[in-house]
Amino acid sequence: MGTMSLVGKQIELDADGNLANRNDWSEDLARELAVQEGIGELTPQHWAVINFMRAVFEKEGDSPSIRRLTKESGVDTKTLYQLFPKGPAKRAARIAGLPKPKGCI
Amino acid sequence: MTQTNSPEPIQKVSIIVSRGSLDGVYPGLIMANGARMEGIEATLFFTFFALDAIIKKRMDGLKVATVGNPGMHMPTLLGAIPGMSAFATKMMKKEMDKIDIPPVAEFITMIHDAGCEIYACRATVDMFHLKPEDFCAEVDGVISVGQFYEKSAGAQIIFT
Numbered sequence: 001m002g003t004m005s006l007v008g009k010q011i012e013l014d015a016d017g018n019l020a021n022r023n024d025w026s027e028d029l030a031r032e033l034a035v036q037e038g039i040g041e042l043t044p045q046h047w048a049v050i051n052f053m054r055a056v057f058e059k060e061g062d063s064p065s066i067r068r069l070t071k072e073s074g075v076d077t078k079t080l081y082q083l084f085p086k087g088p089a090k091r092a093a094r095i096a097g098l099p100k101p102k103g104c105i
Numbered sequence: 106m107t108q109t110n111s112p113e114p115i116q117k118v119s120i121i122v123s124r125g126s127l128d129g130v131y132p133g134l135i136m137a138n139g140a141r142m143e144g145i146e147a148t149l150f151f152t153f154f155a156l157d158a159i160i161k162k163r164m165d166g167l168k169v170a171t172v173g174n175p176g177m178h179m180p181t182l183l184g185a186i187p188g189m190s191a192f193a194t195k196m197m198k199k200e201m202d203k204i205d206i207p208p209v210a211e212f213i214t215m216i217h218d219a220g221c222e223i224y225a226c227r228a229t230v231d232m233f234h235l236k237p238e239d240f241c242a243e244v245d246g247v248i249s250v251g252q253f254y255e256k257s258a259g260a261q262i263i264f265t
Contacts, residue, residue, distance in 0.1 A: 065205040066142060066215070066219075067205050067207055067215065076218070077215050077218035077219055078218045078219075081141070081218070081219055081220055086144030087142055087143050087144035088142065090143070103205065104135060104139055105135070105138065105139075105205050105206055105207075
């Protein structure tokens with residue numbers, strides 16, 4: 001638990017450091033968070049992953065597995081690891097304003 | 106979970122896969138993929154019958170052992186009935202697909218694309234008279250035990 005200063009506000013975080021309230025998320029927040037995470041400027045491919053993750057979470061209540069991410073978001077495994085180095089599913093979820101994915105795959 | 110101190114996070118793992126049944130191969134694959142997902146460097150080393158998991162013609166034909174596998178909760182004689190292993194394998198694959206665990210060939214590609222290096226054991230390759238063309242394209246090389254230890258410098262070694 002903690003807070004983080006983003007888009008000029010104090011944003012509440014969960015135990016993993018992800019947003020505690022999904023309603024705090026905005027595209028501007030995602031851009032700022034990506035810079036803080038060392039990912040830098042978000043490209044259309046980053047957005048394809050982020051938007052896909054958010055859409056799946058909205059419907060199913062959990063983030064998609066990497067396998068599903070690469071099969072359905074249009075971004076392949078290699079690219080995914082380049083876009084979000086050092087743990088793609090976890091880091092993409094954070095920037096998408098979602099909790100850490102629960103699955104093992 | 107209680108944690109009083111925060112030890113160094115794991116940076117690198119070397120996973121040895123030694124068994125060739127479906128249930129012998131998957132734990133190592135899942136752990137390798139999981140390591141990469143967490144940003145941990147990973148190397149997979151296949152030895153003995155586990156080489157079937159990286160042999161083109163065999164990788165998607167691995168079976169669950171229904172004999173000599175107490176975890177199946179099945180009497181040995183029942184497990185030995187023709188078709189029983191195929192049936193158990195089919196059931197297990199169906200359940201794995203439900204939780205998004207890919208078939209072996211697809212999983213190997215996914216793990217390799219994720220940046221995990223994949224090696225075959227030199228001694229086993231010689232023992233079974235295998236040729237480079239027997240292996241799937243993801244195999245980065247056939248290496249000796251010594252080379253395996255060299256590549257595992259600084260890694261945690263996991264034997265499965």
